[in-house]
């Protein structure tokens with residue numbers, strides 16, 4: 001009951017359109033999918049895999065949200081709108097995460113065992129984004145709408161595009177080009193000339209020493 005209460009509160013905090021907890025409990029498909037998932041996950045962990053799958057498919061039929069019974073979902077999970085959401089068997093979702101409609105936490109088909117992503121705490125995955133593969137999305141990160149994330153995302157990052165790239169860390173622009181020193185660059189030609197000059201000097205010094213030796 002505590003878990004349900006805090007989940008309803010999370011919906012109220014995150015969805016400006018949400019009015020009362022009763023309305024959220026009765027009408028929000030994300031809440032229903034999470035409750036069904038708790039039951040399905042319990043059955044899955046007690047080796048009642050068929051029943052677990054039955055519950056998750058029933059939930060999918062009613063909510064349009066497919067969470068595999070094996071997926072591990074943290075506390076205060078908010079699914080806004082729902083519909084077209086797929087969360088794979090080995091996916092893990094931390095606490096206080098928010099996902100929108102059209103999100104996939106899936107696999108690429110190339111991995112075995114752990115195939116699906118792990119979301120840290122307080123991660124937001126925007127509408128239509130796909131996060132594919134067994135890597136971690138760091139705490140407090142935001143995945144932009146319609147991004148396709150194929151590799152690890154550090155904490156506090158904003159990732160956008162296809163394939164997704166990190167464009168902000170803690171709100172600051174990530175611009176690798178501007179951090180490269182384009183003024184104090186060593187000229188490779190000059191370096192080579194310096195090396196030849198010092199070898200020449202060494203040879204000249206040797207010759208001079210030899211010629212002094214032959215005169216003595």
Ligand SMILES: CC(C)(COP(=O)(O)OP(=O)(O)OC[C@H]1O[C@@H](n2cnc3c(N)ncnc32)[C@H](O)[C@@H]1OP(=O)(O)O)[C@@H](O)C(=O)NCCC(=O)NCCS
Pocket residue numbers: 100125126127142143144145146147158160161167168171173
């Ligand atoms: C990514 C997002 C969360 C914003 O995060 P943010 O950290 O505040 O990032 P910013 O808005 O500062 O944008 C960072 C850069 O990414 C770009 N960007 C933002 N969203 C993008 C997207 N979906 N696709 C491609 N680029 C995007 C911005 O134009 C900006 O580019 P710049 O570096 O050239 O200025 C937000 O844009 C987003 O996608 N929200 C979707 C929420 C959603 O699903 N709503 C559905 C409600 S029904």
